[in-house]
Amino acid sequence: MEQLKSIHLPIEIVLNIITCSLPKSNVLLDPAHPITQLLVTFTLVCHETRKLATRYLCQHCIYLSSGPRLSSYLLTIPSRPELCNISALFLAPFGGTIDDQPTARWVRELLNYTCTTLKRLVIDIPLRSLYPEDDHLGVRDILRQGFQRLQNLEEFVSVQDELYLSVQDRFDTNNNERAFWRNFPKLKRLAVYNPMIDHLFWEDVAAMSNLECLVLTRADGLRDRNGSNFKTEYFHHCDRPLKVLLINTESHQVRYGNMRRHRWDEVDPEKKMTIMTYSIPLLFDDDHIAVCQDYVKIGAQYGTLWDWEGEIIQHRPSFVQQVPSGA
Known part of the structure; x- marks a missing residue:
């Protein structure tokens, strides 16, 4: 019986398959979503699919829902600087409190990396879990430094x-921060x-x-x-x-x-x-x-x-x- 030969699709068709799998332009997907998994798989196929899939991952799939996930992402950036080109981001790296200086520094570092490209940001962060008068590690100021960089944010x-993100005592009657x-x-x-x-x-x-x-x-x-x-x-x-x-x-x-x-x-x-x-x-x-x-x-x-x-x-x-x- 004649052995079947493998069929190699033209790279243009493969790239079109990636593009056709995308969600609507304003959708953010979590890591478990099938489209996220598909894009991650295409980063392992070849240079061309990796380049395109990475771009779409940065547009739809940067979903940093824990401290370890944020830390891992930051550690990857030096070897893959294209991951700085995030246009949309879901950010929820803290647990029940923001009284966590290392995670706050990671947030600041991420926002410093991505401030020029980031246009859509959704945060699920308990900023009222630590009031200024109890912030002995200066966590709130660290976060302020990061968020102040977001000059191109549209959403x-x-x-x-x-x-x-106030750093002034909430009981201060002269606190008129806008x-x-x-x-x-x-x-x-x-x-x-x-x-x-x-x-x-x-x-x-x-x-x-x-x-x-x-x-x-x-x-x-x-x-x-x-x-x-x-x-x-x-x-x-x-x-x-x-x-x-x-x-x-x-x-x-x-x-x-x-x-x-x-x-x-x-x-x-x-x-x-x-x-x-x-x-x-x-x-x-x-x-x-x-x-x-x-x-x-x-x-x-x-x-x-x-x-x-x-x-x-x-x-x-x-x-x-x-x-x-x-x-």
Whole structure:
């Protein structure tokens, strides 16, 4: 019986197979995903497939979900400098606390390596697990040094907080430090958890000249006198369109009345700012915090978060002293 001969596909077809296997452009994949595994396999085939697969891994599959994974990645960079060209990153290297100086240094080193190319960043880091007055190792300042380098960032999601990187004592009455994400001048899409919404917050938002979409999960101050009048505060500082999405569980979602005197027609007659509430269903005894954070994290990873829509709000809420939702 005649022996079958092996068939060698042209390299152009092999490269096309790699390209056709990719997810949508704004999707981040974890290491166990089949597409991630496929791309890793192609890095071992030949020089051409390795080059292309590595580029796509840096666009879709840099998922550093533990300290050892981050450390291993950094140790690989000297021999494979192309791994510095990350455009999208999921970063969650800490456990239950950031009181871990070696991991903080690794984060700073990674961000120093990738600051010129990184455009999408999703972090799941417990920045409120260590307050400035208890930070005896200077961990918070180390992290600040890394995040301050991200001058080309266009999309940022903080799953667990509002990017709380203050190094000032939280009980200091003179602590007027502004939102840290103001350091990202090219930011177009921003999602933060449990920020305090007041007039200073909207001033910070207005200062972001490229911002198009703002996602606020379980925000505090939505019905405070200084935070509820979104449009008046925002348009006092700028005149740019903005989409705002307020995320919470159904039972904790902020409610808006229909009183004519609270409508925003005069403030925003062209409806440049769209404000929507997006309510997440809660099953049985699910934890409100965990459910909201998981929803946002998944939406951020798969690139759908910015397209979520809910009930459009045409009017500001009447003033009611709000009980903080807590972090």
